[in-house]
Amino acid sequence: MADEITPQPVDELTTDLLARFPGAVQPAPAPWQGLIVTRDRLVEVAIHLRDALGYRYLSSVTGVDYPAATDGLPPRFEAVYHFYRPTGGPLVLHVHADRADPTIPSLTPVFPSAGFQEREAWDLMGIRFDGHPDLRRILLWEGFDGHPLRKDYHEAYYEEDKKPFESRFPDGHPVRAEERVPLGNNLRYPPGWSPREWRPVADVWGYAPHDEVAQQKSPTHPADRLVLNMGPHHPSTHGVLRLLVTVEGETIQKIEPVMGFLHRCHDKIGERNTWLANMPYTDRLDYVCSMTNNLAYAVAMEKLLSVEVPERAEYIRVIMSEFTRFMNHTVSIGFTGNDVGIYFTAMLYALEERERILDLFEMVSGSRMMCNYMRFGGVAHDMTDQALTLARQLAFERLPRFVDKLDDFLTDNEIFRARTVGVGVLPADVAVAYGCTGPLLRASGVPYDIRRAEPYSIYDQFDFDVVTGENGDVYDRYLVRIGEMRQSLRILQQALDRLPGGPVISSKPKATLKAPAGESYGRIECPKGELGFYLVSDGGTNPYRYHVRSPSFVNLAVMDTMCRGHLIADVVMILASIDITLGEVDR
Amino acid sequence: MTASLHVLKAFGVTIRRFVESYLDDLKWFFKKGFGGRYTPEALPIRQGVHGRGIFTVQYPAERLPLPERFRGFPFLVENRCVACGTCARVCPPQCIWIVRATDPDTGKPARRPSEFHIDLGICMQCGFCAEMCPFDAIKMGHEIEIASFSGGASFLWDREKLTRPVAYHAQIHPTAYAEEQAKKSAKEAKE
Numbered sequence: 001m002a003d004e005i006t007p008q009p010v011d012e013l014t015t016d017l018l019a020r021f022p023g024a025v026q027p028a029p030a031p032w033q034g035l036i037v038t039r040d041r042l043v044e045v046a047i048h049l050r051d052a053l054g055y056r057y058l059s060s061v062t063g064v065d066y067p068a069a070t071d072g073l074p075p076r077f078e079a080v081y082h083f084y085r086p087t088g089g090p091l092v093l094h095v096h097a098d099r100a101d102p103t104i105p106s107l108t109p110v111f112p113s114a115g116f117q118e119r120e121a122w123d124l125m126g127i128r129f130d131g132h133p134d135l136r137r138i139l140l141w142e143g144f145d146g147h148p149l150r151k152d153y154h155e156a157y158y159e160e161d162k163k164p165f166e167s168r169f170p171d172g173h174p175v176r177a178e179e180r181v182p183l184g185n186n187l188r189y190p191p192g193w194s195p196r197e198w199r200p201v202a203d204v205w206g207y208a209p210h211d212e213v214a215q216q217k218s219p220t221h222p223a224d225r226l227v228l229n230m231g232p233h234h235p236s237t238h239g240v241l242r243l244l245v246t247v248e249g250e251t252i253q254k255i256e257p258v259m260g261f262l263h264r265c266h267d268k269i270g271e272r273n274t275w276l277a278n279m280p281y282t283d284r285l286d287y288v289c290s291m292t293n294n295l296a297y298a299v300a301m302e303k304l305l306s307v308e309v310p311e312r313a314e315y316i317r318v319i320m321s322e323f324t325r326f327m328n329h330t331v332s333i334g335f336t337g338n339d340v341g342i343y344f345t346a347m348l349y350a351l352e353e354r355e356r357i358l359d360l361f362e363m364v365s366g367s368r369m370m371c372n373y374m375r376f377g378g379v380a381h382d383m384t385d386q387a388l389t390l391a392r393q394l395a396f397e398r399l400p401r402f403v404d405k406l407d408d409f410l411t412d413n414e415i416f417r418a419r420t421v422g423v424g425v426l427p428a429d430v431a432v433a434y435g436c437t438g439p440l441l442r443a444s445g446v447p448y449d450i451r452r453a454e455p456y457s458i459y460d461q462f463d464f465d466v467v468t469g470e471n472g473d474v475y476d477r478y479l480v481r482i483g484e485m486r487q488s489l490r491i492l493q494q495a496l497d498r499l500p501g502g503p504v505i506s507s508k509p510k511a512t513l514k515a516p517a518g519e520s521y522g523r524i525e526c527p528k529g530e531l532g533f534y535l536v537s538d539g540g541t542n543p544y545r546y547h548v549r550s551p552s553f554v555n556l557a558v559m560d561t562m563c564r565g566h567l568i569a570d571v572v573m574i575l576a577s578i579d580i581t582l583g584e585v586d587r
Numbered sequence: 588m589t590a591s592l593h594v595l596k597a598f599g600v601t602i603r604r605f606v607e608s609y610l611d612d613l614k615w616f617f618k619k620g621f622g623g624r625y626t627p628e629a630l631p632i633r634q635g636v637h638g639r640g641i642f643t644v645q646y647p648a649e650r651l652p653l654p655e656r657f658r659g660f661p662f663l664v665e666n667r668c669v670a671c672g673t674c675a676r677v678c679p680p681q682c683i684w685i686v687r688a689t690d691p692d693t694g695k696p697a698r699r700p701s702e703f704h705i706d707l708g709i710c711m712q713c714g715f716c717a718e719m720c721p722f723d724a725i726k727m728g729h730e731i732e733i734a735s736f737s738g739g740a741s742f743l744w745d746r747e748k749l750t751r752p753v754a755y756h757a758q759i760h761p762t763a764y765a766e767e768q769a770k771k772s773a774k775e776a777k778e
Contacts, residue, residue, distance in 0.1 A: 165681050169672035170696065172684030174704040178739055277679035280713035345601055352642050359634075366658035366727065372713045380718065381656060393636040409597040511677040511719050 013053065013091070021045055029071055031518035034092025039104055042095055046081075046110050055083040055091055056432055057448075058107065060521065060532050060549040061117035063125035065151045067099065070538075077102040077127050080534065081114075082521050087453050090521060097127060106132035113435025116557045117549075124149040124267065134209060139260035139586060142204040148265050155268060162542045163273055164512075206244060206258055213246045213254045221248050230571065232261050238335065238575065239582025243559075245571070252571065255563045257556050262586035270546030275301065275513050276376070278546065283370040285548060286584040288331055289324040291361070292526040294374035299456050300522025300533035301376045304515050312502040313378035314458045318495050319391060320364070320373065321457075321524075322488040326399060327357045328527035329439075329481040329488075332579040333406065336478060339576040340419045346410060353402050356394055363387045376513070378505025388496070395492040403485050411482070420475035424562040424574035427472060434558045437551050438529025440578055443480045444472035450525035457524075462491045474577040512541045528552055528579055548587055552580035608640035625649060655760055658714045658727040660707050663749045664756050667724035670700040674716035674725050682706040683716065705749060707733065708742035723767055729759050 014035065017025050024041035028034055037045050049055040060082040069075055073096070081093040097104050106129035107114040118129040119138040126147030129135055137144065146153055157177050159165050167175075189195070207227060214225045230243040240261035246254040266285065270278050282297045283290035295317055302309065309317075334350025337343075358368040364387045365373035365380065373380050383391070410416055426436070428444040441448055449466045451459040467483030469476030517539040523532035529551025536545035555578050562574050611633070615623035623629060625645060632638065634651065644651055653659075661674075670687040688701035717727045728751065735741045757764040 163681055164676040164678075168678075168681055168683060169675040169685045170670070170687035172675065172686060172704070173702070174684040174706060174743055176706060176739065176743060177709070273679060274677075276715070277677065280679055280711055280715070342597075345597070348642075349600075355642070356636065362657060363654040364656070366654075366656040366714055367712065370712065372715075390636065398636045405600065409593070409600045412593040413597055414591055414594055509718070511673055511715075 017045070017048075020048065028092075028094055029073070031516070032071075032094065033519060034090075034094060036094045036096065039095055039097065042093070043105050043107065043110060045093070046107050049083055049091065050110065054085045055089065057084045057086075057089075058082070058111040058113045058435055059084050059090065059523065059530060060534055060547070061107070061114045061121060062534055062545075062547045062549070063121040063127045063149070064536055064545045065125060065149065067151045075099045077125065079104050079121065079127055080519075081107070082532070082534070084454075086448060089454070092519075092521070102127045103130055104128070105130050106135075108132050111435070112433045113554060113557070115434075116554060120553075123147070124265070126150060136203075136206070139263045141260070142206070143200065148268055153268075155265070161272070162540075163277060206256075209256065210244060210246050210254060218248050223249060225253060228568075230568075232258075238580060239585075241575075241580075241582055241585070243571065243575075245568070247568065250567050252563045252566055252568065255560050255571065257559055259553075259556070259582070259585050262582050264587070266548060266587035267546055270548075271543055273543070274511075274541050275515055275543060276509060276511070278543070279374065280370065280372040282548075283372055284583060285550060285587065286526070286528065286531075286552065286581040287369055288581055289328045289527050290369060290371045291320040291324040291373060292524060292531065294371060295321055295457070296522060296524045296526060296531040297533050298374040298376055298522075299524055300520050300535050301515070303520040303522050304518060304535055304537060305376060305513075307377040308506055309377055309457075310503045310506055311458075311500050312382075313504045313506075315495050315499045316379050316383055316504060317374065317457055318459065318462070319383075319492060319499075320361075320371075320379075322492045322495070323357050323360065323391075323394075325527040326485050326488045326492075327354050328579075329485050330354055330402075330406075332527075332576070333410070333478060333481055336420075336474075336573070336576045337410065337416070339572045340416055342413075342416070346406070349402075349406070353399065356390075356398065360387060360390050360394065363390065375505055375509045377507060377509075378503070380505075380509075382504045388499075391492075392496055395489055395496055399485075400489055403482065403489070407482055411479070417475065419570075419573060420478060420577075421473060422471075423474045423566060423570050424577060425471060425473045426558055426562050430558065430561055431472070434561075435554050436529070436558055438525070438527070438555070438579075439477050439480045439484065440529065440555050440558075442467060443469035443477040445470055450523060450530060454523075456522075459491075462494050464491050474573050477577045477579075514539065514541055515543075523549070526551060528581070528584070529555055548584075550584040550587065552578075552582075552584040553587070556580060556585060604640065611640040653729050655762055657729055658712050658717075659729045659731050660710060660712065660727070660733065661705060661714075661716050661725050661749070662728040662730075662751045662755075663703060663746065664724050664726055665750055665752050667722050668700050668703065669698040669722055669724070670696075670703075671721065673719050673721060677715045677719045679713055679715065680709045680711050682709045700746065703746040703749060704743060706743045708739050726756055726760065726763075728755075 021041055024038045025035050028036050062080050064078045066076050076099055077097045079095045083089060083091040095104050104127055106118055108118060118132055121127050122129060122135055123137040123139055124147055210227045214227050225246055225248050228245045228247055230245055232240045232242040242258040244256045244258055245252060279294060282293040285293050330350040330353050334347035337346030361371055362368045364383055365371040426444050428446050431441045431444045445468055447466045447468045452466055464487045467480050467487060469480050515537040517537050519536045521532055521534045523530050531551055532549035534547040535543055538544040563571050612624050615629050619626050670685055672685055675683040675685050682705055684704040685700050686702035688697040688699050690697040714727050716725045
């Protein structure tokens with residue numbers, strides 16, 4: 001994302017857009033942000049944003065359902081786009097679609113990063129994106145009936161639209177969800193339906209897109225092409241992921257991640273919950289780094305609520321985030337080693353350091369992995385002296401020693417280099433177009449880090465470098481992670497030395513909190529990339545819309561680009577180098 | 588030969604680790620005798636920041652000490668709950684059910700629960716109930732080994748099963764308990 005365009009204030013930009021696209025663009029009425037664009041000119045506006053104004057990075061695409069008229073706008077489906085420049089943004093575009101037949105032109109041909117996210121919006125919200133090259137369900141299976149994020153969709157065991165449920169107090173008598181299974185202990189089928197006679201109505205296994213590639217014959221290779229399932233579960237057990245691979249001999253011709261095995265409709269759960277109750281659920285997104293998930297949600301909520309965070313809390317947040325980053329990268333490198341075939345040596349050493357950091361988290365928050373530590377306007381508990389001592393010992397003594405050791409025995413290791421150098425190359429322009437973030441993007445030579453580009457919390461007060469790679473291969477991603485671990489330690493040492501006193505939360509958290517009507521998009525640089533929370537409030541105690549833009553999910557889209565021409569054994573390496581967590585991919 | 592030097596170096600790391608484990612064993616042998624490594628005094632040092640060698644804790648024979656803030660499952664502190672319902676409202680998975688008692692004389696709601704249920708099978712151990720409770724009546728305990736063969740229904744705990752004496756709370760949460768008492772006495776002094 002080299003920036004050759006001089007940034008201009010958004011207001012001027014709005015007037016410029018209004019003049020350039022008269023009638024097609026209008027400012028969104030308060031409390032909404034950004035612009036409303038008509039459907040027919042959306043692609044034109046997007047191209048103008050990308051080419052003339054430098055908004056080359058489409059961060060998030062999602063949908064919102066408004067079954068009733070609000071704020072003078074008719075009942076509608078809305079697609080919401082968040083565009084960014086290397087330094088600046090967001091520019092929010094709202095596109096309205098008819099509720100009876102929601103169709104919006106697809107931005108995938110212009111911004112490939114919209115590809116997966118539009119599929120998700122189609123899958124969960126039922127907005128059809130015209131011109132999308134591959135508009136299929138992505139998280140749910142093809143035979144699924146309905147679109148669960150629509151407001152009129154009721155899930156199994158539906159109780160009420162909003163928590164807290166009425167039946168709990170003051171005269172709650174417990175009913176266990178299992179006891180409400182309509183089928184009892186037995187499985188019964190609807191009348192006239194038999195599994196033996198059932199034939200899939202659609203391409204439920206997802207083989208169709210591979211047909212064309214699979215039927216081609218190679219002039220050089222004698223054998224037929226083969227469509228192969230890797231997983232669900234195997235791809236070196238980073239989680240339950242299925243990779244659909246077309247191979248010629250052992251060379252990858254086409255690869256496609258099939259996901260959703262851990263899908264629990266996090267967004268729908270989030271809409272049922274109260275604002276605060278979503279915090280522990282964010283722990284479960286990327287279960288390796290729950291602290292940063294908490295932080296991202298807190299940042300988004302604080303934007304919505306306009307809450308100030310005390311300085312000590314900001315420092316503690318930074319300390320926790322950087323420990324999380326360090327931990328995530330050790331685990332990532334350890335598992336990369338595992339996938340290379342070093343087996344458990346590197347991984348166990350990584351896990352050992354991780355245990356120390358988890359000890360710290362447990363001491364501070366009460367839980368090792370599901371920390372639930374951040375609150376709106378601060379953190380839940382102060383760090384005790386014991387925890388601070390441990391943090392200092394880790395940041396100043398043990399972890400620097402560990403990075404050096406890891407660097408020493410892995411970086412120049414001949415086997416490791418032979419397996420990683422030149423494998424899975426991702427060119428910088430492709431990485432930007434596909435919306436990749438995190439070490440994956442920086443290893444391709446793009447110095448984009450949200451801690452620098454749009455500093456949140458107090459990251460503007462620390463000295464650290466944005467580590468980048470040159471070649472964009474698996475090896476460079478490894479080097480970037482090693483570099484980022486060192487930078488994290490730098491930040492940690494500064495933060496621990498300067499940790500001020502004072503309160504850790506601006507006001508005691510309230511059980512039922514009302515957020516002012518409006519929308520907010522909070523994003524942070526989580527260890528895997530950009531983690532964003534898009535929140536819409538209607539002024540009530542529960543989110544009206546709650547969407548997670550997860551880095552693992554978006555980053556997976558470049559699998560095909562990186563894997564083509566490589567061997568099956570390399571696929572596992574490349575997957576490990578993206579560093580995904582399936583809890584976050586599937587949500 | 589030079590081409591694989593770094594691989595050998597990596598092997599060296601493993602070997603060093605292997606030797607260190609035995610050295611650590613020997614060190615504790617001279618201090619504490621046979622099996623000295625597995626005595627309670629050794630655990631914090633082995634697990635500490637300067638620990639070397641093997642990392643394994645021989646669970647369940649050995650157990651790591653739980654920090655005070657550790658969030659196990661919630662328990663009720665004896666005679667403190669006033670059935671205000673805050674915990675039931677804030678609970679993210681909605682696993683708390685409370686029936687408020689009625690005063691037999693007046694027929695009005697009383698300040699105590701007649702029933703209190705928590706379904707530990709769906710409790711996510713977030714600790715909001717303990718954090719929000721205005722009367723310090725519900726706390727996160729340190730019990731974690733509640734697995735059972737009878738499955739789901741056995742995790743629906745009622746008031747009897749959930750209640751623990753104040754002494755238990757004071758024992759596992761010494762700092763928090765001291766703070767509570769200090770606050771209480773300050774309030775009483777004011778009055």
